[in-house]
Amino acid sequence: MNHPQKKKQNKMRLTLPLEEYMHSGHLACQGCGATLAMRYVLKALGQRTALCIPACCWSVIDGPFPYSSLDVPIFHCAFETAAISAAGLKAGLEMVGDHETQVVAWAGDGGTFDIGIQALSGVAERNDDIIYVCYDNEAYMNTGIQRSSATPFGAWTTTTPVKHYKNRPKKDIDAILAAHRIPYVATANISYPEDLYRKVLKAKNIKGTRFIHIYAPCPSGWKTRPEDTIKLGKLAVQTCIFPLFEVEEGSTWKINIKPREKKPVEEYLMRQGRFRHLTAEAIALIQEEVDRRWARLLKYEETSPL
Amino acid sequence: MNHPQKKKQNKMRLTLPLEEYMHSGHLACQGCGATLAMRYVLKALGQRTALCIPACCWSVIDGPFPYSSLDVPIFHCAFETAAISAAGLKAGLEMVGDHETQVVAWAGDGGTFDIGIQALSGVAERNDDIIYVCYDNEAYMNTGIQRSSATPFGAWTTTTPVKHYKNRPKKDIDAILAAHRIPYVATANISYPEDLYRKVLKAKNIKGTRFIHIYAPCPSGWKTRPEDTIKLGKLAVQTCIFPLFEVEEGSTWKINIKPREKKPVEEYLMRQGRFRHLTAEAIALIQEEVDRRWARLLKYEETSPL
Amino acid sequence: MVEIRFHGRGGQGTVVASKILADAINKEGKFVQAYPEFGVERRGAPVYAFIRIDETPIFDKSRIYSPDHIVVLDPTLIEAIDVTEGLKEKGWIIVNTDKKPEELAFPTKYRVATIDATHIALKHQLGTRATPIVNTAIVGAVVKVLDLARLESVIQAVKEGVPLKPEENAAAAKEAYESVVFHS
Amino acid sequence: MVEIRFHGRGGQGTVVASKILADAINKEGKFVQAYPEFGVERRGAPVYAFIRIDETPIFDKSRIYSPDHIVVLDPTLIEAIDVTEGLKEKGWIIVNTDKKPEELAFPTKYRVATIDATHIALKHQLGTRATPIVNTAIVGAVVKVLDLARLESVIQAVKEGVPLKPEENAAAAKEAYESVVFHS
Amino acid sequence: MKKQQPTKKIIFHSEKEMPLAPYSLGSMLHNRTGAWRNIRPEINLENCIQCGICWKFCPDVAIYIENEYPVVDYTYCKGCGLCAEECPVKCITMVEEEK
Amino acid sequence: MKKQQPTKKIIFHSEKEMPLAPYSLGSMLHNRTGAWRNIRPEINLENCIQCGICWKFCPDVAIYIENEYPVVDYTYCKGCGLCAEECPVKCITMVEEEK
Amino acid sequence: MRKVLMGNHALSYGAMLSRVQVVAAYPITPQTQVVELLSEMCAEKILDAQFIKVESEHSAMAACLGASLAGARTFTATSAQGLALMHELLHWASGGRLPVVLGNINRAMAPGWSIWTDQNDSLSQRDTGWMQFYCGSNQEVLDSVIQAFKVAEKLHIPAMIILDAFSLSHTYEIVDVPDQEKVDKFLPPFQPKFRLTPDEPHAFGGLTSPEHYFELRYKLQKDMEKAPALIEETGQEFEELFGRKLGLVDPYKCDDAEIILVTSGTTGYTARVAVDHFREKGLKVGNLRIRVLRPFPFEKVQSILSHAKKVAVIDRNISYGHHGIFYQEVKSALYGNSSVPVFGYITGLGGRDITLNTFQKIIEETQRNETPPERISWIGVKK
Amino acid sequence: MRKVLMGNHALSYGAMLSRVQVVAAYPITPQTQVVELLSEMCAEKILDAQFIKVESEHSAMAACLGASLAGARTFTATSAQGLALMHELLHWASGGRLPVVLGNINRAMAPGWSIWTDQNDSLSQRDTGWMQFYCGSNQEVLDSVIQAFKVAEKLHIPAMIILDAFSLSHTYEIVDVPDQEKVDKFLPPFQPKFRLTPDEPHAFGGLTSPEHYFELRYKLQKDMEKAPALIEETGQEFEELFGRKLGLVDPYKCDDAEIILVTSGTTGYTARVAVDHFREKGLKVGNLRIRVLRPFPFEKVQSILSHAKKVAVIDRNISYGHHGIFYQEVKSALYGNSSVPVFGYITGLGGRDITLNTFQKIIEETQRNETPPERISWIGVKK
Numbered sequence A, B: 001m002n003h004p005q006k007k008k009q010n011k012m013r014l015t016l017p018l019e020e021y022m023h024s025g026h027l028a029c030q031g032c033g034a035t036l037a038m039r040y041v042l043k044a045l046g047q048r049t050a051l052c053i054p055a056c057c058w059s060v061i062d063g064p065f066p067y068s069s070l071d072v073p074i075f076h077c078a079f080e081t082a083a084i085s086a087a088g089l090k091a092g093l094e095m096v097g098d099h100e101t102q103v104v105a106w107a108g109d110g111g112t113f114d115i116g117i118q119a120l121s122g123v124a125e126r127n128d129d130i131i132y133v134c135y136d137n138e139a140y141m142n143t144g145i146q147r148s149s150a151t152p153f154g155a156w157t158t159t160t161p162v163k164h165y166k167n168r169p170k171k172d173i174d175a176i177l178a179a180h181r182i183p184y185v186a187t188a189n190i191s192y193p194e195d196l197y198r199k200v201l202k203a204k205n206i207k208g209t210r211f212i213h214i215y216a217p218c219p220s221g222w223k224t225r226p227e228d229t230i231k232l233g234k235l236a237v238q239t240c241i242f243p244l245f246e247v248e249e250g251s252t253w254k255i256n257i258k259p260r261e262k263k264p265v266e267e268y269l270m271r272q273g274r275f276r277h278l279t280a281e282a283i284a285l286i287q288e289e290v291d292r293r294w295a296r297l298l299k300y301e302e303t304s305p306l
Numbered sequence C, D: 001m002v003e004i005r006f007h008g009r010g011g012q013g014t015v016v017a018s019k020i021l022a023d024a025i026n027k028e029g030k031f032v033q034a035y036p037e038f039g040v041e042r043r044g045a046p047v048y049a050f051i052r053i054d055e056t057p058i059f060d061k062s063r064i065y066s067p068d069h070i071v072v073l074d075p076t077l078i079e080a081i082d083v084t085e086g087l088k089e090k091g092w093i094i095v096n097t098d099k100k101p102e103e104l105a106f107p108t109k110y111r112v113a114t115i116d117a118t119h120i121a122l123k124h125q126l127g128t129r130a131t132p133i134v135n136t137a138i139v140g141a142v143v144k145v146l147d148l149a150r151l152e153s154v155i156q157a158v159k160e161g162v163p164l165k166p167e168e169n170a171a172a173a174k175e176a177y178e179s180v181v182f183h184s
Numbered sequence E, F: 001m002k003k004q005q006p007t008k009k010i011i012f013h014s015e016k017e018m019p020l021a022p023y024s025l026g027s028m029l030h031n032r033t034g035a036w037r038n039i040r041p042e043i044n045l046e047n048c049i050q051c052g053i054c055w056k057f058c059p060d061v062a063i064y065i066e067n068e069y070p071v072v073d074y075t076y077c078k079g080c081g082l083c084a085e086e087c088p089v090k091c092i093t094m095v096e097e098e099k
Numbered sequence G, H: 001m002r003k004v005l006m007g008n009h010a011l012s013y014g015a016m017l018s019r020v021q022v023v024a025a026y027p028i029t030p031q032t033q034v035v036e037l038l039s040e041m042c043a044e045k046i047l048d049a050q051f052i053k054v055e056s057e058h059s060a061m062a063a064c065l066g067a068s069l070a071g072a073r074t075f076t077a078t079s080a081q082g083l084a085l086m087h088e089l090l091h092w093a094s095g096g097r098l099p100v101v102l103g104n105i106n107r108a109m110a111p112g113w114s115i116w117t118d119q120n121d122s123l124s125q126r127d128t129g130w131m132q133f134y135c136g137s138n139q140e141v142l143d144s145v146i147q148a149f150k151v152a153e154k155l156h157i158p159a160m161i162i163l164d165a166f167s168l169s170h171t172y173e174i175v176d177v178p179d180q181e182k183v184d185k186f187l188p189p190f191q192p193k194f195r196l197t198p199d200e201p202h203a204f205g206g207l208t209s210p211e212h213y214f215e216l217r218y219k220l221q222k223d224m225e226k227a228p229a230l231i232e233e234t235g236q237e238f239e240e241l242f243g244r245k246l247g248l249v250d251p252y253k254c255d256d257a258e259i260i261l262v263t264s265g266t267t268g269y270t271a272r273v274a275v276d277h278f279r280e281k282g283l284k285v286g287n288l289r290i291r292v293l294r295p296f297p298f299e300k301v302q303s304i305l306s307h308a309k310k311v312a313v314i315d316r317n318i319s320y321g322h323h324g325i326f327y328q329e330v331k332s333a334l335y336g337n338s339s340v341p342v343f344g345y346i347t348g349l350g351g352r353d354i355t356l357n358t359f360q361k362i363i364e365e366t367q368r369n370e371t372p373p374e375r376i377s378w379i380g381v382k383k
């Protein structure tokens, strides 16, 4: 290794703690965003954390029995049960005298927006004391790229072939959770790790149900270049396709990043194989919807507390 | 019968059509609001309607095999499946050439807010072409009054004994459905049958997922006098505990009735055995929450389209 | 083994009556089994409850089709349904009514006892005129007519078994015990 | 019965190669069975595919442990794993490489054939330098070395079996068929 | 709406008479829910203003209209008292059933 | 973070050696994912401004810090190219692996 | 203390006395009283437990699994549709080796909706890896809960306590409710062999390849095979403390019986009345009530039944396209061990009552024929 | 046309050729290709169907029930956890007499997560009132779908087509894909005996009291009992048109066999190789592949097996606390009909491969012993 001992010995400027609770050797694809999401979240939560992971890419990424890539305990739970498994686990830990461990449900978009929404809604209604993290790669990736209700309008997946591309907008899970009036809802993005880290820390210090929705690009499923993962995350925010915001008690909305100039969605879409078939008209439709959602968000913030 | 043939023969002034699709002999308790809800909805929809009814009081009210109280076909479906059973039925009817029949999922609050919310959310996301009616009696009544997430704060049920009365607010299902951006969401109330009727007619002429949430008092479960059913419905609106409003495309909010003077919630609560244990402090809390919700609703309307 | 069927209306506490009776029997050291009709109960609609009493443990878990005695909590039921269905000969029919046994038109193969439980209930402030709570009074009468338990056991069972007004209910049971009209 | 194992990396179309080969065999009127490794595939990670070929219907549904021949789509795998595991004596090892068979250090009990499929693929504009799409070329070489099917069948199977660029892929298969280096 | 006619109970003597699946074959009109009643509504038509409110709010569809006036169908009326409560001119009285 | 040490695979010779339920007993560090790599990142430390971005964005935790400089751990680096792409001074180059 | 309790309350008392720590349940007729009483016990602080009032049975079981994995003693109760909705999670409990105890009220499966008893709901779960205890009385219900926790926790295998809808769930019987102190002595706190804690971070239930899965499941079966002896032992220990015994099976006058009825649930108690009735008539009838279906009590069933001249298995259930499930299980267990003719009767589906008369028909038909005339004999169907 | 198809695509082709009208499904490994191809067929308008892309398997089956009740031909596919999640609704399909056809890829149940084959998922549904067809090849998969619709719709009973994960689902085999025209001749449009329509408004599935439930379920079983003959008949009719025959069972060299293996799924095909292998060595072995588990083919199994000297049942499944499920079913069927010693082997759980070597051990053990030395003999466990 050609280590430049000669250069003057500045400190590395790290914006996140050095501690790692996720280790190498895991089974994610090259350039996987979901993996970064885990890495950052655990940096914020630390070792006294327990995860409930339903079926999703992460149930593979972590590694097969008898291995695990993480330094925290995991309950690999049934697909539809992330939230309630966590709530059950929390209750159990409390009853055996552990009042400290932060219990986290860690699920993909399918496990959150679709098959897991009922358990999540139940937990939110009871305000059970867990953090729910949804890492959103916008399709069922672990089973090979099928549409979920998080899949955006226009996208190709294996169940929405280009001739029948997804023709419904992405389900607005954040608004749905906000409507549950839980103490904390936030969106985050692996391309903004400091913001993500801050939000998880904030969530950690709140009691009740906290929901964090993390944008996590998936090169394999989106047909993008692995090295574009961070770029895509930034574009998602700059185009306002995936705005960063927080909602407290379902009523106080705060947008964290407002791009000075919104980039056109096309810039975002055209980097991705899953959108390559889109016509100019379809892209215009998407732009419209993005604008509408952004305007709505601005209004929410403006009229807060709602 | 002492029929006054003598009096001058004015026409009865009926505000709803005469046709009945629900008949006597059904098994509802005396003064049941859920029954009125069905009666009115069918008046609006007419005979070319098919119902999917999951487990709920209505699966008993209608009558046991081999009977039915209704003139329309019913699929008594599994508890958690009202919405998707209806969507499946609709798809099947379409494929066998029936494009006309209006398919309605008809569920209680438990079947909607709790165990059925996932299927409902899925249907809403796909915008499947059904009307979903939730008649809300604010608890699991068919099984003997257990709390649901529609049970209001403060209420007694058999699973929320007075010493542990329900300590979470009623889940805001309308906001949740509005966040799904379906074409039509409306609240209605059996004490305002003309408004209810109008809303169902309106829903009938929209394509896609339509959600109608009907307030339906339950004397047996609320420990109220059967003859108070209509009165309670009116009080619920006059106190703004259950406001009447419509949301189109999840963005245009319209309040249908704004009481000139909001009545205090106490007036509503104190007529009901299920609230009788409440202290003045608890009632004040409830008043506060109702005020907050009402203010929010006004704001939604004001800033429409959101 | 004694088998009894209770007739009442939804909301009248028919099942509670059978349960309280069972409690009283238990206090006597005897064996007992009580169960409601296995169905949907609605206020006002006819309902049933059943009880089996024996000196030895009861293994029979089938339903009762031919009761030894019947108890009628609401006299209007006599018109509405056939309360004597399956009733064994010489069986007691214990009716809540202000009439005397002989005023009721039951076949003579049955024995009839009457108790004005409604009157007693109202006297002890149990329920309202439209819906008097007669079940505890009825239990008192039944125990007396069929000689099933000591009054103390009944009173104790009543006090423990009712959700509200234990004293009033106990008093009603006692009064009924003492005033039931029958000729055995 | 002939049993072949394919070695490749996730993303290289290893399974497609075996499927196209199966199609070609089918066109010959022979019987065939092909299957991928039963696991999780990740881009870059070593993957396997298997094929059984016979003149009569194939009933054996167990996995292949001792292949008659192996095919290696990515030469770096030779370092990473033991590609010859279970390979029968005299079995062919068909490798995508620009080397000659004798330059590869396999035990002499095996026979070795080489084909520069990467070069052929790039020449026919299949994939990029970093990730050339070599699977159709490989199929051409395999069919030739093992004499499994006529070239026409392979070309037809390739054209029908690839999602894009049928002509280019067919040309690559043909070129590989014709240029594979082996001494049988 | 006309007065409804009570129907007969459907009785199956053997499985052969039964349908393949549990689906309905008749209405609930055999079920004379009037027997559930403790108190009965009586309409004083003298004062009735024909507003139809009693008809509209009856959960048991037990008020029908004859000659433009409301009539209680005692075969089915469960005696909930809603009609009496809601009648704007209070011309319906709830009377105790005879025992 | 220090350089991680590859571990050994866990091999059970009999069911008796296995735990009661399927729970983990070790890390994934035996899994040398470097073998998946097609192209390798090479850091030219001369130009490195020690910003830590490459470290921060590596999904495989395959960059560690030694003497205040980033070092690629080729045992695990899968060659995704993110570090090179995100390095603000472009001092990381992706180089083809030798075949 | 001798109390008059409905079966559902016997379940709740059993759970309370077992000091359950987490309860997660969802209401369903005819189970509701179980949950209601537990709610009240929590409200009244008689029971120190977290009660998660979930939004479905599916979540009920999922919550139980999480809690159990944390090392808490965990209980739920359900019936029919609710049990069916838990099905996937039932597999999870056994495969995950989480000793949850579940009370199930036997109710017939929809459609049409039924709230009445039959065994198809719990028997449809016979292949999910749970122990199954079928109860005949409310006393047995209460006692079984306590004993089930003991066995389940020792083996890390979940257990189901099963009782008939209404004939037990809603039927008041006299139940001796044991002292808490004594129960504590019998059932110490749950000491799991593994648990989820950050102190020793394991990943539970990760992807398990063909290399490992088989052995893990072999272990589960091997532990299941320990259950019969353990259940008998636990029953004896319980008897020593409480004077009541429960075993794998409950034979009644089987020793010299020529016809042995094989029964379960409340049917197994009514059968005693029938046995006595026929004995009075001079017919040597006996009754073998199967209390534990999983693990199947092979030895007991084989040794008791092979003495008989004829065996009549009574099923309040059916595996459509096959026949009665107890019938199948018993024949399978006897195969190669005995050649006694085994008759199969199906009766009482959907809550049709099983009475002395039912047994009369069964015993008469069994007497009349040398071997079963038909694959299934239906008793009480209106044909 | 002879095509090289993976088993999953054979399922999709079967559904397409059956002209299914409503499909509702949810992805799960190893089933995904079924749904993906059907999506594509709809997009390409090769298939005129409504495809409801539901949010869970639970909803998949519920949607199918609604559609089937409307009178549409309805199809879904799933595996393991997905099938388990449908469990309640499976009862609904049979009780409601809705002839949905479902393709299930046999995969081992979690936890630990497995995507590999064993039969516990579908066998856990043996008591739900569905017909179950276990397939041995992709050709059989395609043919079974078409035949299953015919049988299911005639009887108003749902049917499950079952194939092993990977060894069929992902394995390419040569499949003769029949002409649409001929299939149409074989399988006319669905003509239900009842359907939901406002023209004839019935309430389906209402509360069914003890007075009625029993008879309705009796009818279901009686119709199930018609299935064996109908399946054989339908298989013959199919043979006449397409030249391929499928029956209840697939016996291979059983006539003179001394040891008969009882197998299912792909194991039933590998077994043929073993049979030939041992026959060459002079051992008279035969193989009885059970294709239809529900309804259970009592007559066939009895008549074929009772000729043997020994029977070895091979289970890629287990009912924990009991033993192998096919073993149980076969013994139960033979009880009273035969006294041939029946050996029970469990192997291949969680995708462990079943090879010639597996059979070698099984046959040797069966040869070696007069009667089964143990209740279960485990083949291939690392002990």
Ligand SMILES: Cc1ncc(C[n+]2csc(CCOP(=O)(O)OP(=O)(O)O)c2C)c(N)n1
Residues within 6 Å of the ligand: A034, A055, A056, A057, A058, A079, A080, A107, A108, A109, A110, A111, A112, A137, A138, A139, A140, A141, A142, A143, A148, H026, H027, H028, H029, H057, H081, H082, H085
């Ligand atoms: C009940 C059930 N249905 C289906 C599956 C199959 N399944 C496993 S992971 C997965 C997709 C998960 O998608 P998502 O939650 O978005 O996570 P991702 O794989 O994209 O990370 C599916 C459908 C399952 N395990 N369980």
Ligand SMILES: Cc1ncc(C[n+]2csc(CCOP(=O)(O)OP(=O)(O)O)c2C)c(N)n1
Residues within 6 Å of the ligand: B034, B055, B056, B057, B058, B079, B080, B107, B108, B109, B110, B111, B112, B137, B138, B139, B140, B141, B142, B143, B148, G026, G027, G028, G029, G057, G081, G082, G085
């Ligand atoms: C899976 C399942 N769980 C539980 C039940 C029991 N159940 C039947 S109706 C009902 C309550 C329904 O409540 P709601 O939807 O509010 O309707 P209501 O009875 O109040 O009219 C419950 C819990 C069931 N039928 N199925």
Ligand code: SF4
Residues within 6 Å of the ligand: A027, A028, A029, A030, A031, A032, A033, A034, A035, A057, A061, A137, A141, A142, A217, A218, A219, A220, A221
């Ligand atoms: S499929 Fe996507 S989300 Fe899953 S591991 Fe690969 S890159 Fe990550």
Ligand code: SF4
Residues within 6 Å of the ligand: B027, B028, B029, B030, B031, B032, B033, B034, B035, B057, B061, B137, B141, B142, B217, B218, B219, B220, B221
């Ligand atoms: S319990 Fe309530 S909702 Fe149900 S029938 Fe009675 S009054 Fe109506």
Ligand code: SF4
Residues within 6 Å of the ligand: B031, E041, E057, E058, E059, E060, E061, E062, E063, E072, E073, E076, E077, E078, E079, E080, E081, E082, E083, E084
């Ligand atoms: S009392 Fe009630 S049921 Fe009777 S007519 Fe009036 S509203 Fe109808």
Ligand code: SF4
Residues within 6 Å of the ligand: E043, E047, E048, E049, E050, E051, E052, E053, E054, E055, E070, E086, E087, E088, E089, E090, E091, E092
């Ligand atoms: S509500 Fe009164 S006034 Fe109106 S129609 Fe009825 S009886 Fe007449």
Ligand code: SF4
Residues within 6 Å of the ligand: A031, F040, F041, F057, F058, F059, F060, F061, F062, F063, F072, F073, F076, F077, F078, F079, F080, F081, F082, F083, F084
């Ligand atoms: S190429 Fe990718 S895996 Fe390798 S060090 Fe850079 S970021 Fe990490």
Ligand code: SF4
Residues within 6 Å of the ligand: F043, F047, F048, F049, F050, F051, F052, F053, F054, F055, F070, F086, F087, F088, F089, F090, F091, F092
């Ligand atoms: S990103 Fe580039 S400049 Fe920054 S630390 Fe890494 S190598 Fe150095």
Ligand SMILES: [Mg+2]
Residues within 6 Å of the ligand: A108, A109, A110, A136, A137, A138, A139, A140, A141, A148
């Ligand atoms: Mg996803």
Ligand SMILES: [Mg+2]
Residues within 6 Å of the ligand: B108, B109, B110, B136, B137, B138, B139, B140, B141, B148
């Ligand atoms: Mg309700």
